Amino acid sequence: MATVFMKWLETTPGDYDRGIQLLTLGRLTPLKELIATNYVQPGHRVLEIGCGTGTLALMMAEQGAAVVGMDASPLMLAEAQRKADKAGLAQAIEFYEMDVSELADRFSPASFDLIVSTLAFSEFPPELQRYALAEARRLLRPGGRLLIADEIIPDRVGARLLFYAVRLPLVVITWLLTRTTTQALSHFPTALVEADFTPHVIASYLGGSLQLIEARPAVESEAIPLKAETGIKTCCLPCAAESAMATIVGETPLPALPPAPSPEAIPQLHHQVTPRTLLLDLISLLNRFVPPYPKIATGLYRVGNPNRTSPVLVTGNYDLTVRRVVRELDGRVDCWLVVANSRGINVWCAAGGGHFTADNIISAIKTSGVDHLVDHHALILPQLCANGVDGWRIRKLTQWGVHWGPVRARDLPAYLAAGRVKTDAMRWVTFPLRDRLEMTITSSMFFGVLLAIPLAILWPHLLGLTLGAMFVQALVFGLLLPWIPGHDGLVKGVFLTAATVLAVILWGQLAGDWPLIKYINRSLGLGFLAYFVAGEFQGTSPLMRGEANWDVQFGVGLLTLLVYGASQLFLGM
Amino acid sequence: MNWRDTLKEEIRHLTIARRLRIRFDQNKCAGVWQCYEACPIGCWTPDLEARKAIFRDEGRCIACGACVLQCPQGAIELTT
Structure with missing residues (x-):
């Protein structure tokens, strides 16, 4: 598999930095400097969402801020910690390995003066973007700012054409050199407004495709609105904890998403052959290497008519993967299918390349509400993601049991019928x-x-x-x-x-x-x-x-x- | 890093995949069978007496790292 090794070669952080430099033609560094020098003041508490290898976190710590950097990739964080130690700034920065979906569990409301994020939002699926924006709104102190630098698909047609003309060759070159890519954000200003922010574009590069957006909470004077009765004080408490973390202990965080979706509201997937699926099959056959990969929206789906005891299966969001899984299940098994973000890559390559991790699955479970739809806690994962998805992390952080399903979707009905028992033939990869x-x-x-x-x-x-x-x-x-x-x-x-x-x-x-x-x-x-x-x-x-x-x-x-x-x-x- | 180090690093990355080996410490193994569950190649064989899985078939191992990640005891290492 093309990317299976990246995790073990520890090339991901290095490749990522190189890839990002190429994709943004080196414009990202000045943007980060702009953030650090213009927005960060000594004593500020700053949260960086998706700190990656810590370039910006270091710049902000140099300005005297107490920085909390979070990222879901342990490799990136190890590199970030190494850089912080080397620069002697380890005291000023705390790095946390966590997924964005854990924001509510980890930080108190109104605990940051500044929340920054560069090229991270474009990595999130849409529902996670909305969730992260809502959380950012909650975590900011009055007068605080959210700063987002990201690749953004312009809304105007002319600008959009220019965007694709500039971006397409860059995507191909970057992918060839580093085997990584990113997905630009679309309709982002609208999402900011919906999350109760007032966005302003501060800087814009490469025909508007790389932008720095400053977002202020829309209603500055009022206390930060809470969406639910949670008992958390909404005024701007001077953060009692010395640490910028201020982890909530014993307090119920805000419900991330509506808690109990009705089963009928969950979209149902069917196996069907249409001109569209035939075209997608053809595209997948002719081009499996170069992004963008066809993918489906992450989240929870129904296959057949599942009930509270039906099995819960997990897969990645590559269109071909999902359709092949549904083809094997539809009409044979009633089950819940959690489609987690694998960046549109098949589960094996995505897991091997560090694009499909335990946190992606935890995030999908938390945001899908599947907890409320079944009476059991048994999660069936594709066996081939075991090279990148830490089963014990899922067990620990979600209380769900992890079972490694068969290698091939074709064997799922037999595996489920046997009561989650796998034969060796289901366990071993062949190359027929x-x-x-x-x-x-x-x-x-x-x-x-x-x-x-x-x-x-x-x-x-x-x-x-x-x-x-x-x-x-x-x-x-x-x-x-x-x-x-x-x-x-x-x-x-x-x-x-x-x-x-x-x-x-x-x-x-x-x-x-x-x-x-x-x-x-x-x-x-x-x-x-x-x-x-x-x-x-x-x-x-x-x-x-x-x-x-x-x-x-x-x-x-x-x-x-x-x-x-x-x-x-x-x-x- | 100067260009010499960069070049060395690139070559290390390129050659490392061919040298990776599984090192299994049977004494640390708690017998949870996650390695056996996760290995897509069948490198792990049941040792029914010891109630553990034993690493075999080194030649077939593709060094995907699944067993390493799923071992809760840290009994399996991928080393060069």
């Missing part, structure tokens, strides 16, 4: 012919397009040959994968390369009139292509280690170029 062919098409499309662009510009006469050869190589490799010797793409690739060179020689013999240099050029070019195809196939094969072959591929590429240069020099003249 059908899946291998799917991966052949998916990866050849992606690398085909990548190759086609420079070839069409520089060497159009090689376009058909190269793309055709690459598809045949990927096809042969996909068909014969289990029988090609070796445990990884690099070893297996040697055999694919050898087969390619043999095919070139045979082709030359059949053509009859090839000069030696042509044999060498074709063997080198197509041979390297074979090695590349095999190395990349490793990333899509679930039975091999995640792709980390770029160093060897790059080395082999350099060697190929050297041999090519030498052969041109000695034979080509």
